[in-house]
Amino acid sequence: MASFCIIVTSSPLESQGCYSAYRFTQAALEAGHSITGVFFYQSGVELANSFQTMLSDELAMYPKWCEIAQKYAFPLQVCVTAANRRGILSEQDAIQNDTPNLFNLNAPFESVGIGELVSMLNESDRSIQF
Template structure:
């Protein structure tokens, strides 16, 4: 079985890329493969905004990522630089920037590009969406 790193570069809504990344990750895990981590980069960090509120008849991609993590333990890592540029902050980043609000919560975590590079070294494949 293969070990994957999934890199998500597009926002939750506006294109099918993030949904395709989710479906690929779910199918890979269900087939017995492992995913080292899912790395949200560029506009992909918008997938992790807890203020996303899709209509009740739409697929909730943020919740789907959380359920994937809960079921398989897959790490969900935001690129901290890309997230901060797009207004996605964890509680610790909000405190560091003297802000009273944040919009990213566990199980999503912040990380740097170094985490992506280290993951690539240990994985068999990097798949970007």
């Protein structure tokens, strides 16, 4: 079986890429493959915003990613630079900006540098970008 590194660069609200990444991840795991991790980059970081609210007729991807990552124990890594540019802050980033209560990136999502993506790529057999 193969191990995959999933890279999500698509906005969860503007395209189907984030949903396709989720469905691929789900299918790969059900087929017995492993996921080294998921790296959210560029507009894909918008998924990690815990303040987002969805309308009743829209698919809420945030809880789905949280659930699958916890069930199969793989990391959801968010590029810190791309996230900060889009107003998505971890608790540590909020403290550094003197706004300790204003953070919207929560576990299981984690704020990381681009070096974590390189590590995941090295540990994986394949990478797929959505």
